[in-house]
Amino acid sequence: MNTVNVYIKGQEDKELISFLRYFPSRIKNIGMDAVFDRQIVYDYKDGRNHLEVDAAVVRVETVQQMAERLCAADNILVLCHKNPDGDTIGCGSALCHALKALGKTAAVLCSDAVPSRYSFTAPVPFRGEFEPKTVVAVDVASVQLFGENNGVPQYTRHVDLCIDHHTGNSGYADFTLLDGNAAATAELLYEVISEMGVEITPLIANCLYTGLATDTGCFRFSSTTANTHLVAAKLILAGAQVEELNTLLFDTKPRERMEAERIARNHLEYHLEGRCALMYLTRDEIEQSGVDPADLEELTSLPISIEGVKVGLTLRQQPGGSYRISVRAAKGVDACAIARRLGGGGHTRAAGCELLGNLDNAKSAILAEVEAELDRPETQEES
Numbered sequence: 001m002n003t004v005n006v007y008i009k010g011q012e013d014k015e016l017i018s019f020l021r022y023f024p025s026r027i028k029n030i031g032m033d034a035v036f037d038r039q040i041v042y043d044y045k046d047g048r049n050h051l052e053v054d055a056a057v058v059r060v061e062t063v064q065q066m067a068e069r070l071c072a073a074d075n076i077l078v079l080c081h082k083n084p085d086g087d088t089i090g091c092g093s094a095l096c097h098a099l100k101a102l103g104k105t106a107a108v109l110c111s112d113a114v115p116s117r118y119s120f121t122a123p124v125p126f127r128g129e130f131e132p133k134t135v136v137a138v139d140v141a142s143v144q145l146f147g148e149n150n151g152v153p154q155y156t157r158h159v160d161l162c163i164d165h166h167t168g169n170s171g172y173a174d175f176t177l178l179d180g181n182a183a184a185t186a187e188l189l190y191e192v193i194s195e196m197g198v199e200i201t202p203l204i205a206n207c208l209y210t211g212l213a214t215d216t217g218c219f220r221f222s223s224t225t226a227n228t229h230l231v232a233a234k235l236i237l238a239g240a241q242v243e244e245l246n247t248l249l250f251d252t253k254p255r256e257r258m259e260a261e262r263i264a265r266n267h268l269e270y271h272l273e274g275r276c277a278l279m280y281l282t283r284d285e286i287e288q289s290g291v292d293p294a295d296l297e298e299l300t301s302l303p304i305s306i307e308g309v310k311v312g313l314t315l316r317q318q319p320g321g322s323y324r325i326s327v328r329a330a331k332g333v334d335a336c337a338i339a340r341r342l343g344g345g346g347h348t349r350a351a352g353c354e355l356l357g358n359l360d361n362a363k364s365a366i367l368a369e370v371e372a373e374l375d376r377p378e379t380q381e382e383s
């Protein structure tokens with residue numbers, strides 16, 4: 001594999017530099033100047049691995065460039081990530097409504113069914129009624145996250161545009177608008193839709209508010225910034241129905257979800273001298289409770305809410321038997337570092353990975369990584 005020189009035009013940007021360190025084996029030098037916006041210009045030492053190197057480095061677009069590309073496109077397919085959450089669905093729906101407002105043909109495709117609580121976002125589902133000319137991904141950090149169902153793979157071989165806020169975005173799209181400081185992709189998409197000259201209707205405002213509110217745990221997570229609140233304020237002015245949305249998104253739970261929580265709480269365990277709390281649900285238990293697996297997402301905040309716990313783990317067995325592990329970390333502990341060592345990823349406070357094998361193997365593998373992270377000298381100082 002050849003290494004590249006990465007030249008960043010723009011002011012020193014810690015977020016971008018921390019993003020680039022995901023590719024240490026590919027990057028030889030990082031150079032800076034202060035001319036334009038965030039943009040990466042790179043040199044090839046050898047054309048042979050051109051494509052591989054090309055795919056490894058994200059070419060970061062500005063909001064304006066992304067808006068121009070969307071305005072110039074038609075027959076647009078918007079792709080969400082698998083196991084869809086409020087951000088990817090809210091963004092998929094909002095972008096689709098905005099494109100349609102400009103008279104374009106657009107629809108949304110997702111590998112998994114849209115959870116019923118998000119049906120008010122009114123996503124226009126793609127059923128093959130047009131031949132997509134432009135494929136846009138929203139809130140999708142890597143190709144693997146597109147999923148395999150619903151005919152998705154035939155459209156993920158070539159993704160034209162990507163709008164995302166995951167710093168670990170693998171750069172699979174031709175053009176990527178990436179802002180790791182955005183608490184949700186919706187925060188970034190608000191700027192794009194405004195730049196496209198589309199009026200933020202109450203429906204679009206509701207969609208974007210859903211993305212903002214769900215990705216920030218109703219504006220409580222550390223990712224929430226002043227800009228997150230500013231965008232939320234503009235969405236409220238545009239007609240977002242905050243009270244109804246918050247009740248629907250945060251204060252309403254199906255009985256099946258309560259039943260699953262009861263079972264998971266019975267499995268609560270403490271490890272590493274109480275610094276790590278763990279809960280799990282087997283496939284049988286998930287099926288027995290009748291819960292929609294999408295409704296289990298928010299269970300992942302329970303173990304970390306216990307006093308003294310630095311890392312909270314939630315293990316959910318998937319239909320194929322593997323365990324999906326959600327890692328939540330207290331201040332000073334890096335959840336993403338834990339998940340990444342097991343092939344996963346995410347954010348500093350919330351990350352995840354998936355492990356094959358039985359429950360005991362999955363537990364011991366993740367606990368070993370949690371212990372390594374908690375015992376890191378830097379972690380001890382910070383926490």
Ligand SMILES: [Mn+2]
Pocket residue numbers: 087088139165183184185215
């Ligand atoms: Mn998101």
